[in-house]
Amino acid sequence: MTRNSLVILAAGGSLALLLGALAFQHVGGLAPCKLCIWQRWPHGAAIAIGALVLLVPLGIGAMRLLLGAGLLAALITAGIGGYHTGVERGWWEGPSSCTAGSTSGMSTDELMDQIMSAPLVRCDEVPWEMLGLSMASWNTLASLLFAVFWAMALRRTA
Numbered sequence: 001m002t003r004n005s006l007v008i009l010a011a012g013g014s015l016a017l018l019l020g021a022l023a024f025q026h027v028g029g030l031a032p033c034k035l036c037i038w039q040r041w042p043h044g045a046a047i048a049i050g051a052l053v054l055l056v057p058l059g060i061g062a063m064r065l066l067l068g069a070g071l072l073a074a075l076i077t078a079g080i081g082g083y084h085t086g087v088e089r090g091w092w093e094g095p096s097s098c099t100a101g102s103t104s105g106m107s108t109d110e111l112m113d114q115i116m117s118a119p120l121v122r123c124d125e126v127p128w129e130m131l132g133l134s135m136a137s138w139n140t141l142a143s144l145l146f147a148v149f150w151a152m153a154l155r156r157t158a
Contacts, residue, residue, distance in 0.1 A: 001152070002156070003067075003153045003156040003157055004053075004054060006149045006150070006152050006153035006156070007050050007053050007054060007067070007070070007149075007150075007153050008050070008054070009146070009149045010046065010050065010070060010074065010146040010147075010149035010150045010153065011046050011047050011049065011050020011051070011053075011054075011070065012050070013142060013145070013146045013149070014042075014043040014044075014046040014047050014050070014073075014074070014077075014143075014146060015043075015047050017043055017139060017142055017143075018040055018043045018044065018047070021036065021039075021040060021135070024128065024135070028128075030127050030128060031121045032121065033121040033122060033123040034094075034095055034121075034123060035080060035083070035084040035087065035094060035095070035123045035136065036084070036121075036123075036135070036136070038080050039077050039080045039081050039084065039136065039139050040077075041077075042073040042074070042076040042077035042080070042143075043073070043077055043143075045069070045073040046070050046073040046074055046077075046146070046150075049066050049067075049069050049070040049073065050070060052066055053066050053067065053070070053153075060157060060158070063157050064154060064157050067150060067153050067154040067157060068150075068154060070150040070153075071147055071150035071151055071154060074143050074144070074146040074147035074149075074150055075143070075144075075147050077139060077143045078139070078140050078143035078144045078147060081136045081137065081139035081140035081143060082136075082140045084123065084134075084136035084139075085134065085136045085137045085140060087123050087124050088123070088124055088125070088126050088134050088136060088137075090124065093124075094123035094124055095123065
C-alpha cells in the first residue's frame with residue numbers, strides 16, 4: 001500500500017467519523033456532550049493534514065512532520081474517546097464543567113431562557129451503542145486503526 005493510500009484511509013476515516021457524528025447530531029437529534037465535541041477537533045486536524053499531504057508538494061522533512069502530526073491527531077482523539085468511554089462506564093468521573101454560550105450583556109430573563117432551553121447532555125450517559133460499544137468506544141477503536149495507517153505512511157516516507 002502506498003503512502004498516499006494510507007493517508008487517504010487515515011484522513012478519509014476521520015472524515016467519515018466526523019460526518020457520522022454530525023449526522024447523529026443534526027439528523028438523528030443526538031446532541032453531543034462536551035467530550036464528544038473534544039473528540040471532533042483532532043479529526044478535523046487529521047483531515048486538514050491529510051489534504052496538505054496529498055495536495056501540496058512537500059519536502060521529506062515537512063512530509064514527515066505532517067505525517068507525525070496526523071498520527072498525533074489520531075492518538076489524541078483515541079485518548080479522548082478512551083477517557084470518555086471510562087466516564088460512560090463509571091470507571092472515573094468526567095469533567096465537572098459544562099459548555100454554555102456567552103452570557104455577557106444578557107438580561108436575567110434572557111439568561112433564564114438560555115438556561116431553560118439548553119439541552120442537558122451528560123458525558124456519563126450513552127445515547128447510542130452498537131454491539132455493546134458507545135460512539136466514544138467506536139471512535140477510540142477506529143482512531144487507533146487510523147493511527148496505525150498514519151504510522152505506516154510515516155514509515156514509507158524515506
